[in-house]
Amino acid sequence: MDESASPSPSFPPSPRPATPRPAALRFADLVLDPGTFRSWDTPPRHPATGPYAEALDRARARSGADEAALTGEARLAGHRVAVVLSEFTFLAGSIGTATAARLLAAIERATAERLPLLAFPASGGTRMQEGTPAFVRMVAIANAVTAHKAAGLPYLVHLRHPTTGGVLASWASLGQLTTAEPEALVGFLGPRVYEALYGEPFPAGVQRSEHLLARGTVDAVLPPDALRRRLADTLGVLAARPGPGQAPPPAPAPEPESAPSAGRPAGYSARHPVWESVTLTRSPDRPGLAELLGAAGTVVPLAGTGAGERDEALRTALVRFGATGCVLVGHDRAAAAAHGPVGPAGLRAARRGMRLAADLGLPLLTVIDTHGAELSREAEEGALAGEIARCVAELGTLPVPVVSLLLGEGTGGAALALLPADRTVAAEHAWLSPLPPEGASVILHRTPDRAPELAEQQRIGAAELFREGIVDRILPEPVPASADRAGFVSRTVALVEAELAAAAATRYPAARQARFRRLAQWE
Structure with a gap:
């Protein structure tokens, strides 16, 4: 029998690789009320060709995210909140011009809708491929956070591993209350940069979240389940602000000094x-x-x-x-x-x-x-x-x-x-x-x-x-x-x-x- 004339065996088509769920959203699943996150994001504007465009394509495929920040709204213990999340697997969570525009829009929307804003940064800093234009956009983000707080609205920050560079030096350090992940690397100067500059490793433990807690730089070091409880407690206290028209109880008159x-x-x-x-x-x-x-x-x-x-x-x-x-x-x-x-x-x-x-x-x-x-x-x-x-x-x-x-x-x-x-x-x-x-x-x-x-x-x-x-x-x-x-x-x-x-x-x-x-x- 001439095998060459036999029909080719039939195989099912190879499945396309599933798009991974971004790590930032997997983290959010542990903290926010299940199924309540709703994205505010629109497609970012990225270059269409060149080495940077190729790096962005690889970052999208690897992370499942379209940028290094994801924003939206959700519920936490029933409270409606705005959320900004860093996606570290997208170019090390770096902030480019498109990332900055997304963050700025989310912060301003949270202020306009008078929502508490929860920030979960994890970033290596500003995006080196874009240089100074990305770097200076940190100013606008910090100004927007300041305006949000000036409106009497909460801005609560949880530092994830790692949070360094320009992100730590701007919106990640402006929280009214700040917590951090256990064993998170948190520091302005990246350890690799320090070693390249000085020829020796950065002192061990200085940039770890536990050390920052001992120094009074962060308020608590919490895993996700404890973070959820703390955020729920915080929002519960904020919801219990006394109203301006609340009547005080009458003060009893002093009794005579001989009172029992x-x-x-x-x-x-x-x-x-x-x-x-x-x-x-x-x-x-x-x-x-x-x-x-x-x-x-x-x-x-x-x-x-x-x-x-x-x-x-x-x-x-x-x-x-x-x-x-x-x-x-x-x-x-x-x-x-x-x-x-x-x-x-x-x-x-x-x-x-x-x-x-x-x-x-x-x-x-x-x-x-x-x-x-x-x-x-x-x-x-x-x-x-x-x-x-x-x-x-x-x-x-x-x-x-x-x-x-x-x-x-x-x-x-x-x-x-x-x-x-x-x-x-x-x-x-x-x-x-x-x-x-x-x-x-x-x-x-x-x-x-x-x-x-x-x-x-x-x-x-x-x-x-x-x-x-x-x-x-x-x-x-x-x-x-x-x-x-x-x-x-x-x-x-x-x-x-x-x-x-x-x-x-x-x-x-x-x-x-x-x-x-x-x-x-x-x-």
């Missing part, structure tokens, strides 16, 4: 031996900021200044108390005992919290519980006094409601830095003083032994602060406060929520400034 301890309402103005209060607030068993945060409905902690400094003695967080969301800035007395008192970096972190409240339109709660600021050469060189002044000045003009809670000790400039507010609440045994009473005694009498006498003379106790108009409400407390820790904390949370609503009904910041001007008048 168990019946003391907020506003009670009875006198105690002030030295007893000083002693009680210094007890290590006294509930502090950690217990207050533990009783909140939602807490989204921030880490440091966001600019390379961190101070454990001062904490900043987005917090939801009941139905009310706020930014909290407070002294952590327990952390100060372990790590040292609040210093310039802590006050810069406090100012970050103040700016965040203004950016997001959230009320600010400051919690005062400090034995005083750091007194050292390093604090002087770090402009401690200037940071106290800047905190006071910023609080005076902050365009959101402010409530201060004098929870325990209130010593010196560290306390004054968090004091200016529309409403001030003091725990019954809290106190406020320019120096610890022992220090005042040394200055006036050359001995600390007359501290109890100075505590009375300087009118530092909560009852005197109430009479002077420095404090608006007094929170009853058991003696010691640790005797009914849960009750004391729950009553504090309830009063804080009421006072946040009351502050929202004030004429801030004009009334706040007038309040302190009245206090400055000689009587």
Whole structure:
């Protein structure tokens, strides 16, 4: 049989390679509500011929994306959000002119539609094939992000592996809150560039996300499941902003000084031996900021200044108390005992919290519980006094409601830095003083032994602060406060929520400034 005359065997046609799903969208699937992402992208304008066009073709085939950024909208825990995602497998996530145009359009659309904007960068920087025209487009992207935040809208950034170069130096570093992937490479200078310049490897670990968290450059290092929970918590706090017409609860009138301890309402103005209060607030068993945060409905902690400094003695967080969301800035007395008192970096972190409240339109709660600021050469060189002044000045003009809670000790400039507010609440045994009473005694009498006498003379106790108009409400407390820790904390949370609503009904910041001007008048 002549095999050459036999018909050729029949085979099914070879399947065409499936287009891969972009890695950026696979990541988004882990964070966003399933099936809710909707693209905003239109086809990019790319060169039709030449080596660069061929590189773009290969990038499309390899990544499944048509550019190094993908944008759109989605839902996260039911909240509608705008999303910008880097696709690193497309030319190392580099930003060319078409990429920049896509990002710019998405950011501006998010602003116009008043959507929270979530950014997930992963990039080697600007696109070398395009050079300077791509490089300078970072300015327009940064300006658009700034306009988005100026409109009172959230811009939340999660740094993916790797995020370097011009992207990190522009839109990736402008988040109001910034998180990062575990073990992500995050740095301005690429390690290969450093090695080529200096002939040695870049120091190990410096550009890893965990190191940046320790330095206060990022707020958390999170895998996708934890990131989803954190973003949901953040959006939940933002959704709980008190409205401008929310009516405050009526403040009960102060009771007579002979009122029994168990019946003391907020506003009670009875006198105690002030030295007893000083002693009680210094007890290590006294509930502090950690217990207050533990009783909140939602807490989204921030880490440091966001600019390379961190101070454990001062904490900043987005917090939801009941139905009310706020930014909290407070002294952590327990952390100060372990790590040292609040210093310039802590006050810069406090100012970050103040700016965040203004950016997001959230009320600010400051919690005062400090034995005083750091007194050292390093604090002087770090402009401690200037940071106290800047905190006071910023609080005076902050365009959101402010409530201060004098929870325990209130010593010196560290306390004054968090004091200016529309409403001030003091725990019954809290106190406020320019120096610890022992220090005042040394200055006036050359001995600390007359501290109890100075505590009375300087009118530092909560009852005197109430009479002077420095404090608006007094929170009853058991003696010691640790005797009914849960009750004391729950009553504090309830009063804080009421006072946040009351502050929202004030004429801030004009009334706040007038309040302190009245206090400055000689009587």
